Amino acid sequence: MIKRFLAVIVLVLLVGFGSACAFTNTISQIIASDTPTFTSTATNTATTTSTSTPTVTLTATATATETPTATATQTETPRPTRTFTKAAPKPSNTTSSSEGGEGGGDSGGGCNGANSAMESSVFSMINSQRSGAGLGSLQSSSTLTSIARSYSKSMAENGFFSHGDIWSRINASGAYTAVGEILYAGPGSYNSASSAIASWLASSDHRAQMLSSTYTQMGVGYWCDPNSQYEGYFTVDFARP
Known part of the structure; x- marks a missing residue:
């Protein structure tokens, strides 16, 4: 009887531990996904700006000379x-x-x-x-x-x-x-x-x-x-x- 009770406790703890891990992973995924999203956006914006700006500047300069x-x-x-x-x-x-x-x-x-x-x-x-x-x-x-x-x-x-x-x-x-x-x-x-x-x-x-x-x-x-x-x-x- 005692052994069966201990087995039930271990099983409950394992189930609880599994739930906690899933929750932790979910939070981690949210945090992790937020950070790269902002970083990627900033990177793309900088790339687009540096590419388009020289093109506009060079065209305007040649036209205005x-x-x-x-x-x-x-x-x-x-x-x-x-x-x-x-x-x-x-x-x-x-x-x-x-x-x-x-x-x-x-x-x-x-x-x-x-x-x-x-x-x-x-x-x-x-x-x-x-x-x-x-x-x-x-x-x-x-x-x-x-x-x-x-x-x-x-x-x-x-x-x-x-x-x-x-x-x-x-x-x-x-x-x-x-x-x-x-x-x-x-x-x-x-x-x-x-x-x-x-x-x-x-x-x-x-x-x-x-x-x-x-x-x-x-x-x-x-x-x-x-x-x-x-x-x-x-x-x-x-x-x-």
């Missing part, structure tokens, strides 16, 4: 590296300037071909920026000026805007140990020395190039073609013998 453009190249020996931004399309409502001689140093009005006054303005403005930064002025180089002017003319007449291989182009003679270049192109009211300088200063790469202590010489080349894509083209070549 307008008016003038500038490009710089940072160079070191023995071969230069370069960075540049794609030029914006010339506005369709830009009127072509009438033919004429060299205009003022800060305006491309009546432009046609080279403009030494424009080149001199850019040259002086760059050296002024260098002086304000505590740097020495760069010397004018007729060789670099000729190379820069020819390149501006080539871009205007052949409808492109990029650096290409500046090391081979600027240092064809092998006279330099370091070369660098910045470009700018702009139509209408943007076709001016002050607009070119302002655009370069607004970019950290261009500003660093103008204020680099690497170079000792500079040549500015300008060419304007009213029928070209961007009208006024500016090239500044830097070098160190």
Whole structure:
């Protein structure tokens, strides 16, 4: 009789213990399922945001790019590296300037071909920026000026805007140990020395190039073609013998 009573007690306890385990597992499952659910949602949200945001940003940037453009190249020996931004399309409502001689140093009005006054303005403005930064002025180089002017003319007449291989182009003679270049192109009211300088200063790469202590010489080349894509083209070549 006692043995049968003990067996009943053990059986009841086992049944009770089994029920307790089931209850514990149920609570654990609820807690466990809640935690991953929130974690998964946060993870998915972050993934979706990071994927869609760059796509929207890149599309908006490309669509909104307008008016003038500038490009710089940072160079070191023995071969230069370069960075540049794609030029914006010339506005369709830009009127072509009438033919004429060299205009003022800060305006491309009546432009046609080279403009030494424009080149001199850019040259002086760059050296002024260098002086304000505590740097020495760069010397004018007729060789670099000729190379820069020819390149501006080539871009205007052949409808492109990029650096290409500046090391081979600027240092064809092998006279330099370091070369660098910045470009700018702009139509209408943007076709001016002050607009070119302002655009370069607004970019950290261009500003660093103008204020680099690497170079000792500079040549500015300008060419304007009213029928070209961007009208006024500016090239500044830097070098160190």
